[in-house]
Amino acid sequence: MKSTEVKAFGAKTNTADLEQLQIDRRETLADDVEIDILYCGVCHSDIHTVRNDWGGSQYPVVPGHEIIGRVISIGKNVSKFKEGQLVGVGCMVDSCQHCQSCKDGLEQYCENGMVGTYNGKDEHLGGHTFGGYSEKIVVDQKFVLNVPENLDTKGVAPLLCAGITTWSPLRNWNVKEGDKVGVIGLGGLGHMGIKFAHALGAKVVMITTSPGKSEDAKRLGADEVLISKDEEQMAEHAGSFDFLLNTVPVKHDINPYIGLLKRDATMVLVGAIEPLEFHGGGLIMGRKSVAGSLIGGIKETQEMLDFCGEHDIVSDIEMIDMQNINEAYDRVTSNDVKYRFVIDMQSLKN
Numbered sequence: 327m328k329s330t331e332v333k334a335f336g337a338k339t340n341t342a343d344l345e346q347l348q349i350d351r352r353e354t355l356a357d358d359v360e361i362d363i364l365y366c367g368v369c370h371s372d373i374h375t376v377r378n379d380w381g382g383s384q385y386p387v388v389p390g391h392e393i394i395g396r397v398i399s400i401g402k403n404v405s406k407f408k409e410g411q412l413v414g415v416g417c418m419v420d421s422c423q424h425c426q427s428c429k430d431g432l433e434q435y436c437e438n439g440m441v442g443t444y445n446g447k448d449e450h451l452g453g454h455t456f457g458g459y460s461e462k463i464v465v466d467q468k469f470v471l472n473v474p475e476n477l478d479t480k481g482v483a484p485l486l487c488a489g490i491t492t493w494s495p496l497r498n499w500n501v502k503e504g505d506k507v508g509v510i511g512l513g514g515l516g517h518m519g520i521k522f523a524h525a526l527g528a529k530v531v532m533i534t535t536s537p538g539k540s541e542d543a544k545r546l547g548a549d550e551v552l553i554s555k556d557e558e559q560m561a562e563h564a565g566s567f568d569f570l571l572n573t574v575p576v577k578h579d580i581n582p583y584i585g586l587l588k589r590d591a592t593m594v595l596v597g598a599i600e601p602l603e604f605h606g607g608g609l610i611m612g613r614k615s616v617a618g619s620l621i622g623g624i625k626e627t628q629e630m631l632d633f634c635g636e637h638d639i640v641s642d643i644e645m646i647d648m649q650n651i652n653e654a655y656d657r658v659t660s661n662d663v664k665y666r667f668v669i670d671m672q673s674l675k676n
């Protein structure tokens with residue numbers, strides 16, 4: 327199959343810095359959309375994958391799954407998109423399309439395994455897929471999203487992962503007006519969680535380890551801030567939450583958070599992918615649940631983007647050049663980002 331070389335940034339080992347590389351992009355096939363990448367968000371998952379925190383990373387890793395760009399060319403079967411259109415690509419670029427999950431519009435749970443935007447199996451060129459830290463990408467139209475033109479384009483990029491990953495559980499667990507919702511961890515995902523829960527009419531409590539983020543949390547839409555390290559404050563909120571969204575990226579003690587849930591309420595984990603311990607009694611005494619959630623399907627991602635267009639919601643970002651990515655990674659891991667880094671891909675093209 328024909329392909330073209332493009333510039334990208336990636337890591338050659340799990341301890342290496344990211345550096346400039348050349349990668350191949352396939353020719354635009356009948357169902358494909360070729361996209362000139364304008365911006366790409368920096369997700370904590372990019373760092374986990376580069377560092378091989380979850381195992382199974384394949385190198386070089388070219389991360390990036392919060393992609394915004396403009397259509398350069400389309401294949402002959404593409405009718406949904408046209409040249410010049412503003413589009414997005416999130417965490418997936420393919421799935422089997424025939425299992426029950428795919429039929430239900432939940433491609434992220436594809437029973438035959440969805441193809442990740444990076445570190446997925448590349449069925450076209452062989453090897454593994456390369457993400458959005460690059461000049462261009464070619465994606466099947468089914469996994470391309472339409473981006474509302476009225477939004478600030480730079481702040482839209484993080485919606486493709488941080489946005490949908492928080493939107494999907496809030497919708498699936500039917501968070502509604504008047505519910506008391508706690509968002510645990512004010513980072514990239516957490517700040518979108520606050521914005522969405524607030525927009526859905528919930529009473530939002532930011533649950534954070536960082537007292538210094540209190541003012542920001544309120545500006546972003548939190549009604550209250552709860553410092554999780556303060557046992558007295560935690561006791562005041564015990565048994566009071568209808569829903570908790572836990573975005574903590576590392577192994578941590580979830581028992582204190584379970585204590586915050588009301589009877590029949592659920593805490594959804596989206597961050598920590600590792601063995602966590604909880605006390606059975608904490609769930610049994612109150613019929614509580616701990617659940618998990620992975621990004622969101624294509625249909626609900628489009629719904630989320632349209633909702634953002636209507637409600638003027640974007641991410642709060644700090645723009646960086648591609649060449650500053652290693653410093654940005656250090657800042658994310660040391661909890662120093664407000665609240666998402668976005669790469670200006672022009673810096674790679676110059």
Ligand code: NAP
Pocket residue numbers: 368369370371372374487488491510511512513514515516533534535536539573574575576578595596597598619620621658659661663665
């Ligand atoms: P992030 O920007 O680094 O934010 C994580 C936040 O968690 C931090 O800002 C911090 O907030 C809090 N935190 C950090 N270490 C903590 C600790 N030891 N104990 C308690 N809180 C801690 O990360 P992100 O990009 O939002 O991603 C969050 C996690 O979700 C990552 O693991 C990522 O891989 C995962 N993720 C999952 C999905 C999915 O589909 N399930 C999708 C995308 C990302 P405070 O300072 O407020 O405490």
Ligand code: ZN
Pocket residue numbers: 369370371372391417487488
């Ligand atoms: Zn992500």
